[in-house]
Amino acid sequence: MLRLMLRIRRFEEKLAELFKRGKLPGFVHLYIGEEAVAVGACSALREDDRITSTHRGHGHVIAKGADVSRMMAELLGKEAGYCRGKGGSMHTVDFSLGIMGTNGIVGGGIPIAVGSAWGDRQLGRDTVTVSFFGDGASNQGVFFEGMNLAAIWKLPVIFLCENNGYTEWTPTEKLTAGRISDRGVPFGIPSVQVDGNDVISVHEAVSEAVGRARAGEGPSLIEARTYRWHGHNEGEEAFSGPYRPEEEIEEWKGKDPITTFAARLVEQGVFAREEIERVDAEEKERIEDAVRFAVESAYPDPEEALMHLFYDERPRLQQEVNR
Ligand SMILES: Cc1ncc(C[n+]2csc(CCOP(=O)(O)OP(=O)(O)O)c2C)c(N)n1
Numbered sequence: 001m002l003r004l005m006l007r008i009r010r011f012e013e014k015l016a017e018l019f020k021r022g023k024l025p026g027f028v029h030l031y032i033g034e035e036a037v038a039v040g041a042c043s044a045l046r047e048d049d050r051i052t053s054t055h056r057g058h059g060h061v062i063a064k065g066a067d068v069s070r071m072m073a074e075l076l077g078k079e080a081g082y083c084r085g086k087g088g089s090m091h092t093v094d095f096s097l098g099i100m101g102t103n104g105i106v107g108g109g110i111p112i113a114v115g116s117a118w119g120d121r122q123l124g125r126d127t128v129t130v131s132f133f134g135d136g137a138s139n140q141g142v143f144f145e146g147m148n149l150a151a152i153w154k155l156p157v158i159f160l161c162e163n164n165g166y167t168e169w170t171p172t173e174k175l176t177a178g179r180i181s182d183r184g185v186p187f188g189i190p191s192v193q194v195d196g197n198d199v200i201s202v203h204e205a206v207s208e209a210v211g212r213a214r215a216g217e218g219p220s221l222i223e224a225r226t227y228r229w230h231g232h233n234e235g236e237e238a239f240s241g242p243y244r245p246e247e248e249i250e251e252w253k254g255k256d257p258i259t260t261f262a263a264r265l266v267e268q269g270v271f272a273r274e275e276i277e278r279v280d281a282e283e284k285e286r287i288e289d290a291v292r293f294a295v296e297s298a299y300p301d302p303e304e305a306l307m308h309l310f311y312d313e314r315p316r317l318q319q320e321v322n323r
Pocket of ligand 1: 106
């Protein structure tokens with residue numbers, strides 16, 4: 001868990017650096033500060049379980065097993081990337097790892113997750129789908145429509161809201177009434193709020209929800225309270241102006257999910273401080289390798305600009321239905 005959180009942190013720090021140097025095309029939304037949610041959740045899943053992700057999705061896909069070299073290649077627009085460099089940050093997909101895609105449409109992953117869970121049910125699979133989404137997305141109609149269908153059909157789906165306190169540049173309490181975790185209650189969906197900076201709390205809540213989903217007991221809603229250290233997107237200061245008090249940012253940095261978990265592991269004698277430093281050094285090296293791989297990879301052929309835009313799963317699905 002610690003290694004994966006460090007991998008996400010170092011990957012994203014590198015993206016921030018590349019963005020500042022003008023080396024990264026397009027927008028990126030960094031996940032730094034929220035790593036415990038993705039890692040706590042995905043560590044409760046099997047490889048054949050699925051996730052749907054968001055515009056702030058690098059952490060989710062790394063936690064679900066994505067290779068950082070292929071991700072870096074995708075972000076740099078190279079052919080060796082997950083979508084041959086044609087998708088970028090908000091379209092990273094690998095169905096073989098159960099990654100149903102990062103998604104630039106706020107709330108867009110929710111109906112995909114419900115559909116995925118319905119499909120699994122129809123095909124008699126015991127897989128579970130986790131839908132990550134933000135507090136802003138919890139105000140979208142598809143969230144309520146998705147919860148309704150998942151509840152009446154008892155679908156194996158987990159709605160995992162990452163409440164990081166802001167929807168773009170607006171504080172959550174100015175947009176969002178009541179507690180997000182209460183929103184599952186009218187649908188009869190077991191709902192909890194957890195400390196999203198505590199990887200173990202997230203892991204335990206998701207494990208419980210997974211157990212219910214696999215047992216045919218239907219959906220769950222988890223609201224994980226956390227905070228993003230960086231802006232809504234990199235470079236936002238060009239147009240956003242200051243909108244968060246410095247003390248607030250500093251207070252949340254004091255609750256860093258990585259340093260607090262590392263300190264706990266050292267205190268409990270699970271790892272020595274030097275071992276953690278070694279793991280961190282390995283992850284930094286992995287990210288340097290990823291950048292080298294991506295920089296050296298080729299751009300896709302312009303002649304292929306309109307190819308590979310749709311994934312056709314029908315032949316494989318047909319085989320499964322025939323079985
Ligand atoms: C349907 C839709 N509406 C608006 C936007 C513009 N937009 C992009 S990110 C964002 C805020 C999302 O906030 P939240 O769901 O809390 O996620 P966070 O950025 O905090 O992780 C908005 C409004 C969009 N991409 N899609």
